[in-house]
Amino acid sequence: MPHSVDIPKTQPPAFPDRCIECGKGSPGATLTCSASTSAWKPLKEPLWKGWKQEVPVCEGCKGALRRGKWLGRLVFVASITVTLSILLVMLTFSPSFAEGWVGYAALFGAIAVPLLVGQAIFTPSVEFSGFADRLVFNFRSPDYAKEFAALNESVVK
Ligand SMILES: [Zn+2]
Numbered sequence: 001m002p003h004s005v006d007i008p009k010t011q012p013p014a015f016p017d018r019c020i021e022c023g024k025g026s027p028g029a030t031l032t033c034s035a036s037t038s039a040w041k042p043l044k045e046p047l048w049k050g051w052k053q054e055v056p057v058c059e060g061c062k063g064a065l066r067r068g069k070w071l072g073r074l075v076f077v078a079s080i081t082v083t084l085s086i087l088l089v090m091l092t093f094s095p096s097f098a099e100g101w102v103g104y105a106a107l108f109g110a111i112a113v114p115l116l117v118g119q120a121i122f123t124p125s126v127e128f129s130g131f132a133d134r135l136v137f138n139f140r141s142p143d144y145a146k147e148f149a150a151l152n153e154s155v156v157k
Helices: 060-094 101-121 142-151
Strands: 001-010 028-034 051-057 126-128 134-139
Touching: 001 142, 028 060, 028 126, 051 060, 060 101, 134 142
Parallel strands: none
Antiparallel strands: 001 134, 028 051, 126 134
16 A cells, blocks of 8 residues: 655655665665656646656665566566467467457456566555646655655645
8 A cells, every 4th residue: 555645746856865665864876766657647748748756765775676677577578478378379279268258357367467466576665646736656665655745745645
């Protein structure tokens, strides 16, 4: 369950001076995070305009986070490939498999399982979205969310 804090878009967000991943003080490095696509993006902003945010991390976690992100993607692509291959083999050798709910359930599984596996391996410590007039940050750590909210004169929801 993420701990969500929203702040006005006009206000540059202030982060606590510690690593967002391990909590180490004065981390000395940052990691660039991109906003997830929001359905409520204002029309006056170009579609391709993404919100980027520098988030404080220590050097150790920076490398681990980058590797985790790529590993998550790799596992996602690998499991989709494997699941679709199995599906293809089953369809080739047993065409009646595609009839009825079993085929749909298998297709759903082929998409949902890799997504869940990828998320289990890589849970980001922060995610954020841009809305019409505010930015919403979702933190994994409730303590970090509280500190962030206090620094930005907001509250944890
Ligand atoms: Zn760290």
